[in-house]
Every structure is written in structure tokens, then in C-alpha cells.
Amino acid sequence: MKNTKEINPRDSYTQSPWQSTLTAISSTRPEAEVNDEFDVIVVGAGITGITTALLLQKAGKNCLVLEAGKVGFGTTGGTSAHLNTFFDATYPEIESDFGAQAAKQVADSGKDAMAIIAELVREYGVDCDLEYKDGYLFSENEKETEQLREILAASLRAGIAVAEAETNELPVPFDMAIRFAQQGQFHPLKYVGALAEALVSLGGTIREDSFVSAHNVVDGLMEVICAERTFSAKHLVYATHIPPGITAFSFRCAPYRSYVLAAKLKNGNYPDALVYDMQEPYHYFRSHVIDGEQLLIIGGEDHKTGHDDPEGAFARLEEYARKYYNIESIVYKWSSQYYIPVDGLPYIGRLAASQENTYIATGFNGNGMIFGTLAGKIIADQIQGIDNQYADLYTPSRLKPVAGFSEFVKENTDVAWHFIADRFGAEELKKLSELKRGEGKIAEFKGEKLAIYKDLQGKVTALSPVCPHAGCIVNFNMAEQSWDCPCHGGRFDISGKVICGPPREDLTRITI
Ligand SMILES: Cc1cc2nc3c(=O)[nH]c(=O)nc-3n(C[C@H](O)[C@H](O)[C@H](O)COP(=O)(O)OP(=O)(O)OC[C@H]3O[C@@H](n4cnc5c(N)ncnc54)[C@H](O)[C@@H]3O)c2cc1C
Numbered sequence: 001m002k003n004t005k006e007i008n009p010r011d012s013y014t015q016s017p018w019q020s021t022l023t024a025i026s027s028t029r030p031e032a033e034v035n036d037e038f039d040v041i042v043v044g045a046g047i048t049g050i051t052t053a054l055l056l057q058k059a060g061k062n063c064l065v066l067e068a069g070k071v072g073f074g075t076t077g078g079t080s081a082h083l084n085t086f087f088d089a090t091y092p093e094i095e096s097d098f099g100a101q102a103a104k105q106v107a108d109s110g111k112d113a114m115a116i117i118a119e120l121v122r123e124y125g126v127d128c129d130l131e132y133k134d135g136y137l138f139s140e141n142e143k144e145t146e147q148l149r150e151i152l153a154a155s156l157r158a159g160i161a162v163a164e165a166e167t168n169e170l171p172v173p174f175d176m177a178i179r180f181a182q183q184g185q186f187h188p189l190k191y192v193g194a195l196a197e198a199l200v201s202l203g204g205t206i207r208e209d210s211f212v213s214a215h216n217v218v219d220g221l222m223e224v225i226c227a228e229r230t231f232s233a234k235h236l237v238y239a240t241h242i243p244p245g246i247t248a249f250s251f252r253c254a255p256y257r258s259y260v261l262a263a264k265l266k267n268g269n270y271p272d273a274l275v276y277d278m279q280e281p282y283h284y285f286r287s288h289v290i291d292g293e294q295l296l297i298i299g300g301e302d303h304k305t306g307h308d309d310p311e312g313a314f315a316r317l318e319e320y321a322r323k324y325y326n327i328e329s330i331v332y333k334w335s336s337q338y339y340i341p342v343d344g345l346p347y348i349g350r351l352a353a354s355q356e357n358t359y360i361a362t363g364f365n366g367n368g369m370i371f372g373t374l375a376g377k378i379i380a381d382q383i384q385g386i387d388n389q390y391a392d393l394y395t396p397s398r399l400k401p402v403a404g405f406s407e408f409v410k411e412n413t414d415v416a417w418h419f420i421a422d423r424f425g426a427e428e429l430k431k432l433s434e435l436k437r438g439e440g441k442i443a444e445f446k447g448e449k450l451a452i453y454k455d456l457q458g459k460v461t462a463l464s465p466v467c468p469h470a471g472c473i474v475n476f477n478m479a480e481q482s483w484d485c486p487c488h489g490g491r492f493d494i495s496g497k498v499i500c501g502p503p504r505e506d507l508t509r510i511t512i
Pocket residue numbers: 011043044045046047048049066067068069070071072073074075076077078079080081082083084210211212213239240241244257258259260299335336337338361364365366367368369370371372500501
């Protein structure tokens with residue numbers, strides 16, 4: 001595994017290949033010169049937050065971005081960076097739940113987001129390995145082929161350039177394949193880092209290592225509380241996946257963990273396309289030249305956060321990769337978290353009237369490069385009072401039926417269950433000596449549940465396993481050396497410090 005000395009930090013223990021590109025912002029202002037009042041405060045410096053702030057700063061608004069870690073610290077630093085005009089919510093599903101016109105709008109909005117990325121790359125001369133390639137989706141059995149035919153027909157009706165293909169570009173046997181024209185890929189941290197530089201050069205402010213713990217509305221202004229300082233602005237954008245605290249979006253979006261490998265092949269047989277199978281959980285493939293070395297990028301084996309064994313998911317992904325590719329070495333292996341929305345489409349834009357000047361952007365599924373970019377445009381338009389043709393479709397205030405998105409319904413019913421069972425279930429006392437080094441476990445000790453961790457030196461620490469967000473019990477993620485909450489995706493490092501998700505407080509340390 002790569003062990004680059006200076007890397008861009010991420011909210012994870014595993015290292016993605018993008019992290020070797022530092023997003024350090026060269027022109028950040030000295031702290032004393034940062035004002036307290038802005039037009040817009042954006043919380044979160046991933047693709048969503050940085051795109052939103054840049055578009056607004058370009059339009060003459062004075063923006064402040066507050067980021068808990070560094071630029072690209074969240075999922076943007078752990079993505080696989082495909083740019084698609086077809087999405088995890090398929091066009092047949094969108095047609096059936098939102099109507100044919102909505103499916104066409106989703107397709108158009110995806111194309112517009114692709115165009116925004118191309119335009120920003122051109123305007124700021126961004127060197128981010130942006131390339132356009134064919135995208136292949138392929139079936140391996142009769143049931144998948146039937147679904148694929150429906151996807152082909154509905155995608156064409158939505159106005160997407162797609163056709164049946166003779167190949168799937170992979171050494172994987174297939175039943176049927178379809179080819180989407182003009183899909184894309186890029187280096188996400190080179191892209192976001194360059195946009196961050198552009199934002200600062202236009203007079204915008206980015207403040208890293210700035211965890212936002214709360215906001216209040218005072219005299220019509222949003223007052224944002226960030227450790228030792230308070231900032232205010234007319235508009236507040238949460239580009240943090242679900243906003244901190246318990247909101248309706250904690251229940252409308254489910255956290256998922258996804259796995260990726262980057263491998264060097266023995267025979268140079270790298271795919272020159274973006275390729276996706278239809279298995280559940282699915283797999284995808286592409287290639288990327290990183291630090292002068294071509295690598296196969298293969299991902300998938302997604303599961304709901306805290307519900308499967310991350311080490312097992314990596315092992316299954318590697319086994320799958322080795323079945324079809326002649327792998328010389330696995331150079332990177334990493335995982336990250338995304339959110340699936342209850343009705344299949346993201347929630348983007350201004351919140352309801354009671355919180356009029358607050359905006360959110362979440363539920364991007366595995367398509368956040370496109371939806372994060374689109375969110376930047378929708379929110380920037382709303383803040384400027386410009387009508388955006390997609391605002392109603394993606395509005396966070398909508399209430400839609402969930403029938404078409406059975407995966408969410410099936411997997412998120414456990415949220416309510418965890419609320420109850422985790423708090424009152426009784427487990428056998430686990431002896432601390434049973435723990436391996438680098439391992440964490442939930443154990444019972446004197447009638448109390450504890451999150452116990454043994455570090456590599458053998459030192460044992462204990463935390464309260466009760467997630468301060470909504471009271472669920474966290475699970476240990478061995479691969480990421482973190483405590484992950486299965487309910488809403490809050491994650492904590494081994495000292496209990498919150499690293500991502502909606503919790504605003506750390507896990508409580510317990511003396512044992
Ligand atoms: C393994 C994997 C592969 C993926 N592959 C693709 C793909 O190929 N194509 C695609 O389109 N999408 C893909 N996605 C999805 C996509 O990566 C994400 O949707 C996207 O990166 C989300 O960007 P964001 O800016 O909204 O969030 P993030 O990048 O997560 O940014 C949110 C930021 O908010 C900060 N933050 C959170 N809370 C606070 C707080 N209280 N105070 C201050 N800051 C805070 C975090 O530190 C973080 O930096 C993938 C996701 C995963 C997990």
C-alpha cells in the first residue's frame with residue numbers, strides 16, 4: 001500500500017490516490033484579517049461547498065467557507081470521480097416515481113452539470129486530468145438484461161445518448177451491454193483544490209480546521225458558531241451531506257460505505273472506458289494515471305454504514321478484481337461514505353419558509369460529482385434570486401412516495417429498531433483481554449455498554465458507544481479505525497472525536 005509522506009488529510013484511515021495532491025490554499029488570509037460578516041457562509045469544502053462558494057463569489061457575493069478539516073477532507077477526497085449522465089436512481093425508476101418530464105429534467109440537469117465542470121476547467125485553466133470516455137452498463141443474466149432493456153428505453157426517452165453495444169470493454173462475460181456517450185472522469189482533489197484557489201483569488205475566504213457546532217438566527221442574520229469565533233451572513237449553506245443535528249434529513253437519507261481499489265496490472269490491459277455491472281452490490285471499473293503510473297480503479301461492495309464487515313468488503317472486492325484481472329499489486333485501497341435519499345433524487349436548495357435563508361445539498365447517492373456541481377448552481381441561483389429550472393424538482397421540501405426505492409426502505413427501517421434495541425439489549429461481558437491490537441468492540445462492563453479499543457501498543461481506551469446525535473450505538477470499523485453509527489452515519493475516531501456526519505459532539509470518554 002502507498003505510504004506517501006505528505007498527504008492531504010481525509011476523514012478516513014485508508015488512503016485514496018487523490019490525497020497525494022495537496023489542496024493547501026496558497027493565498028489564505030491571516031486569521032486576524034478574516035472579517036466576521038459575509039453575504040454567504042458555506043459549511044463544508046467538498047465539491048458542493050467549493051462550487052457553490054465559487055459561483056457566488058464570481059457573481060459578486062462575499063463568501064466564507066468553513067471546513068472542519070481541509071479542502072477535500074470528506075467524501076470528495078475518497079470518491080472514484082466518474083462523471084455521468086446516468087445515475088444510481090435509474091431513468092425507469094425516476095419515470096415511474098416522478099414522471100417522464102422529471103426524468104428528462106434529471107437528464108438535462110446532469111448534462112448541465114457536466115457543462116459547468118467543463119466550463120470551470122476551461123475558465124480557470126484547471127489541470128485535473130479531465131477526460132471524456134464511453135460508459136458501459138452490462139447485464140450478466142436474464143433478469144438484469146430485462147432491467148437493462150428498460151434502462152435503455154427510458155434513458156433514450158429522457159434524451160440521453162445511449163445505444164446497445166457489442167462490447168462491455170472488460171474481460172467479464174456479459175449478456176447485454178449499453179454504451180453511454182461522453183461520460184467523464186477527473187482527479188477530484190486537483191479539481192476542487194484549483195476551484196478553491198480561484199475562490200480565494202476572487203476575494204473569497206476559506207477557513208480550514210473550523211468545525212461548525214451550531215447556528216442561530218439573530219435579527220434576520222445567520223450567526224454561525226465555530227469553536228472560538230462567531231460569523232454572520234444573510235445566507236447559510238450546509239454542504240456537509242446531512243446538516244448537523246437531528247433534522248428531517250437524518251431520516252430521509254441513509255449513510256452507505258463504499259470501497260475502492262487501485263491496482264497495477266501485469267499485462268497493461270486497462271479499460272479505456274467507464275464500466276458498471278448490475279449486480280447488487282454493484283462493481284465499477286475505470287483507469288487513471290496517478291503519479292505517472294496507470295492504475296485500474298475498481299470499486300463497489302457498498303453496504304449501509306455499520307452493517308457489514310469492512311474488511312470482508314475489501315476482501316470480496318479484491319477477490320472479484322483478481323478473478324478478471326491479472327493484478328501485479330494493489331497500490332491503494334480506500335473507503336468512504338455517501339448518502340442514499342429516500343425517494344431516489346437528491347435534496348438540493350432552500351429549506352422551507354421557517355428556515356428561509358438556510359440551504360442544503362444531500363442525498364447524492366454515488367453521483368455527487370454531478371449533483372454536488374448542480375447543487376452549487378441551484379443554490380447560487382436561489383441566493384441571487386434567479387429562477388432555476390431544476391429547483392422545484394430537487395427541492396428539500398418535497399414529499400414523494402418511496403415505493404420505487406426498495407433498497408432504502410428495506411435498509412433504513414433498522415434506524416428505528418436501532419434506537420430501541422441498542423439502548424436496552426443485554427450482551428455478555430466481553431473480557432478486555434479478548435481484544436486484538438488495533439481492534440475495537442462493544443462490550444458490557446458493570447451493566448454499561450462500552451466502546452472498547454485496544455491500540456497497537458496494547459493500551460485500552462473506553463468510550464460511551466452512544467452516538468450523541470440520536471442515541472444509537474456505534475460499531476467499530478476495523479479498516480478505517482473509526483466508530484461508525486449505523487443510524488445516520490456519524491463517525492468518530494478512536495479517541496471519540498467526531499470526524500464526519502451529523503453529530504455535533506464527541507463520544508464521551510469513560511474511565512475504566
Ligand atoms: C467510494 C465512493 C465513490 C464515489 N464515486 C463517485 C463517482 O464516481 N462519481 C460521482 O459523481 N460520485 C461519486 N461518489 C459520491 C461523491 O463522491 C460524493 O457525493 C461527493 O464527494 C460529496 O461531496 P460534498 O462536497 O457534498 O461532500 P464532502 O466532500 O463530504 O464534503 C463535506 C465537507 O463538510 C465538512 N463538514 C462536515 N460537517 C462539518 C461541520 N459541522 N463544520 C465544518 N465542516 C463540516 C467535511 O469535513 C467535508 O469536508 C462516490 C462516493 C464514494 C463514497
